[in-house]
Amino acid sequence: MDVLLKFKLNEHLYLRDPESSEIGKSIVSNAIELIYEIGFEQFTFKKLAQKIDSTEATIYRYFSSKYKLLTYILNWYWCYLEFVAKIRLQQINDPAEKLQLMLRIIMHDEGVVSRVQDYSLEKLHSIVIGESSKAYLVKEVDEINQEKVFSPLKSLCNFIHEIILELNPNFKYPKSLASTLLETAHAQQFFSEHLPALTDNSARVEHRQYVFNYLHQLAFSALK
Amino acid sequence: MDVLLKFKLNEHLYLRDPESSEIGKSIVSNAIELIYEIGFEQFTFKKLAQKIDSTEATIYRYFSSKYKLLTYILNWYWCYLEFVAKIRLQQINDPAEKLQLMLRIIMHDEGVVSRVQDYSLEKLHSIVIGESSKAYLVKEVDEINQEKVFSPLKSLCNFIHEIILELNPNFKYPKSLASTLLETAHAQQFFSEHLPALTDNSARVEHRQYVFNYLHQLAFSALK
DNA sequence: TTATATATGATAGTAATACTATTATTAATA
DNA sequence: TATTAATAATAGTATTACTATCATATATAA
Numbered sequence: 001m002d003v004l005l006k007f008k009l010n011e012h013l014y015l016r017d018p019e020s021s022e023i024g025k026s027i028v029s030n031a032i033e034l035i036y037e038i039g040f041e042q043f044t045f046k047k048l049a050q051k052i053d054s055t056e057a058t059i060y061r062y063f064s065s066k067y068k069l070l071t072y073i074l075n076w077y078w079c080y081l082e083f084v085a086k087i088r089l090q091q092i093n094d095p096a097e098k099l100q101l102m103l104r105i106i107m108h109d110e111g112v113v114s115r116v117q118d119y120s121l122e123k124l125h126s127i128v129i130g131e132s133s134k135a136y137l138v139k140e141v142d143e144i145n146q147e148k149v150f151s152p153l154k155s156l157c158n159f160i161h162e163i164i165l166e167l168n169p170n171f172k173y174p175k176s177l178a179s180t181l182l183e184t185a186h187a188q189q190f191f192s193e194h195l196p197a198l199t200d201n202s203a204r205v206e207h208r209q210y211v212f213n214y215l216h217q218l219a220f221s222a223l224k
Numbered sequence: 225m226d227v228l229l230k231f232k233l234n235e236h237l238y239l240r241d242p243e244s245s246e247i248g249k250s251i252v253s254n255a256i257e258l259i260y261e262i263g264f265e266q267f268t269f270k271k272l273a274q275k276i277d278s279t280e281a282t283i284y285r286y287f288s289s290k291y292k293l294l295t296y297i298l299n300w301y302w303c304y305l306e307f308v309a310k311i312r313l314q315q316i317n318d319p320a321e322k323l324q325l326m327l328r329i330i331m332h333d334e335g336v337v338s339r340v341q342d343y344s345l346e347k348l349h350s351i352v353i354g355e356s357s358k359a360y361l362v363k364e365v366d367e368i369n370q371e372k373v374f375s376p377l378k379s380l381c382n383f384i385h386e387i388i389l390e391l392n393p394n395f396k397y398p399k400s401l402a403s404t405l406l407e408t409a410h411a412q413q414f415f416s417e418h419l420p421a422l423t424d425n426s427a428r429v430e431h432r433q434y435v436f437n438y439l440h441q442l443a444f445s446a447l448k
Numbered sequence: 449t450t451a452t453a454t455a456t457g458a459t460a461g462t463a464a465t466a467c468t469a470t471t472a473t474t475a476a477t478a
Numbered sequence: 479t480a481t482t483a484a485t486a487a488t489a490g491t492a493t494t495a496c497t498a499t500c501a502t503a504t505a506t507a508a
Contacts, residue, residue, distance in 0.1 A: 039363030139263030179422040198403040
């Protein structure tokens, strides 16, 4: 099932809005494919241009650098996650159940919708796991942050932090726990797949289920 | 106080052992300075060569790429942490106290020794926080991992996992908790400094103490 | 319909990066 | 003193990360 969805993303992220043209959308969706295939380090605008049968110049008219493009993609993902979370959680009242479902959503454990806006969610999720920290683990983080390009991430964290506070209003670290759950979801899934000695998933299968169980234990014991 | 220390590091990390010559040691210690100053993305062998008044060719005789050099530096740090932990923990019997001290060591909350092997520990720690994940968050992680260059990290995690099991032999995720504590120590310190909305350190000072308190809460509630 | 603006394509060019290679010079060791 | 090995100096290459120019195609407005 394919779905159409649009988010108004920060204007600092692009020079021309990629949602405003076919080639713009094709830049983003093919960037997701290509980063997924070869990793962010090997990813270049030249290779992307070849993939979409266009030129570097055209891509540069949309994005000033591959870092901006990566951040654009991540912003889209964070907006998407919060959007999905809000819809799926609104019918639930029990805060414990809410947090549990939130963890499932973070872990991308749904599988109903596979493509949104012609973006492959599976590949997007894989990029988030492997590359998302590269958007902020840079020397220029403070200047980049001033452009508000991390607000969707902060907003998502804030949303999770509210669920946490519903469950335990006295918990002292709701935002840190929220960001930890997000980051740990990515780190542990990567470890489970590539550096299993850093996890207890000795079976080395069902990485997603393993990480979900671990996060569940971590979150609920912290909030007890 | 300056100290001399040597670790036998994985031979896949270098072409010529940098510990075997003055220029080799100078490559490593100046790489730490330079990566600290300009970040790993901006760091090049050419700039490093200028800093040590030598040439790119000389550096390439020691390290085949800047990734290998980064991993070498991280390996040294992980070995150092485990070494320090083993010495400082041996006199302690209470597992809770052990884990607490381990968290302090992870957080680099000591400050007695400032330079080891002419490496600035403060700068090294800052590099670990900002750049360490770049050593394994790459497409080639599985091939790199086969060369055993992450064993010091695994060994450190294993050491922490043993403390965790001493405290609670029934805990199901001792290794995942160990790697989570390590990674979260880095992530939360970075967030506290650069993306404070992702933490609850509203005072925005004493990042180290804040993160220590949070990790303490997280670890001990998980193991209760 | 024509005029105009705009997006894209095609091409070129530049400085920097990430290397590899060659040769001369220096220092260490046998 | 002869030999070996490390380093310096230099050059060169393919790729990267852009910037710039101009022609052409396309959409829109008068």
